[in-house]
Amino acid sequence: xxxxxxxxxxxxxxxxxxxxxxxxxxxxxxxxxxxxxxxxxxxxxxxxxxxxxxxxxxxxxxxxxxxxxxxxxxxxxxxxxxxxxxxxxxxxxxxxxxxxxxxxxxxxxxxxxxxxxxxxxxxxxxxxxxxxxxxxxxxxxxxxxxxxxxxxxxxxxxxxxxxxxxxxxxxxxxxxxxxxxxxxxxxxxxxxxxxxxxxxxxxxxxxxxxxxxxxxxxxxxxxxxxxxxxxxxxxxxxxxxxxxxxxxxxxxxx
Ligand code: PGA
Numbered sequence: 001x002x003x004x005x006x007x008x009x010x011x012x013x014x015x016x017x018x019x020x021x022x023x024x025x026x027x028x029x030x031x032x033x034x035x036x037x038x039x040x041x042x043x044x045x046x047x048x049x050x051x052x053x054x055x056x057x058x059x060x061x062x063x064x065x066x067x068x069x070x071x072x073x074x075x076x077x078x079x080x081x082x083x084x085x086x087x088x089x090x091x092x093x094x095x096x097x098x099x100x101x102x103x104x105x106x107x108x109x110x111x112x113x114x115x116x117x118x119x120x121x122x123x124x125x126x127x128x129x130x131x132x133x134x135x136x137x138x139x140x141x142x143x144x145x146x147x148x149x150x151x152x153x154x155x156x157x158x159x160x161x162x163x164x165x166x167x168x169x170x171x172x173x174x175x176x177x178x179x180x181x182x183x184x185x186x187x188x189x190x191x192x193x194x195x196x197x198x199x200x201x202x203x204x205x206x207x208x209x210x211x212x213x214x215x216x217x218x219x220x221x222x223x224x225x226x227x228x229x230x231x232x233x234x235x236x237x238x239x240x241x242x243x244x245x246x247x248x249x250x251x252x253x254x
Pocket of ligand 1: 013171175176177178214215216217235236237238239
């Protein structure tokens with residue numbers, strides 16, 4: 001199993017954006033930034049169509065490749081789907097699983113996410129497992145319950161050793177794409193609680209697991225977010241489409 005440790009992870013989730021040409025240009029520009037930022041692991045998650053080209057562009061550099069989703073079956077009659085093995089084939093080290101857009105727009109529940117996590121680990125692809133509460137759930141005081149439920153069910157059947165290969169992304173849904181990031185205090189509370197649940201589930205290994213924050217991260221708020229002691233990085237959406245902004249977020253930790 002791939003053991004990650006708690007080196008700061010700054011990951012770009014491009015969602016359904018960028019042509020192959022645009023993706024290559026971005027990857028070229030980010031390579032020297034990643035090279036100079038030795039304390040940060042930089043990951044780019046392009047759309048499927050750009051994965052091979054970005055994979056070739058960042059090969060042997062300090063930029064790692066990730067995908068935004070995968071199917072849990074290795075092969076089969078699943079029109080329009082991509083397997084973990086296919087992602088490995090084009091150089092992916094990471095795969096984002098259980099993103100709220102997958103959960104909410106494409107009806108992926110914890111059980112499906114759990115099958116995906118297991119399938120990824122089986123072929124040594126590192127999941128970035130996303131969890132997070134909706135605004136109504138926070139408002140009703142249920143944030144902790146929601147986070148525990150998602151962790152318990154998305155990570156069912158995973159053992160402590162395997163858990164070392166997983167990064168957890170705390171992404172409050174109300175903060176995604178809204179320009180309204182969670183405050184340092186809210187992030188500290190949620191991430192500390194996530195680590196507490198991971199400890200309950202997996203014991204001491206919880207200290208070795210990366211927990212990152214995602215939701216309207218920008219170069220302006222990244223320093224405060226990354227200063228939260230329990231936070232081991234960021235999953236960046238909109239700001240990761242702009243090479244200047246994404247570079248500035250990486251440089252916060254350099
Ligand atoms: P955002 O997206 O930075 O645009 O809010 C984050 C994410 O969806 O991972």
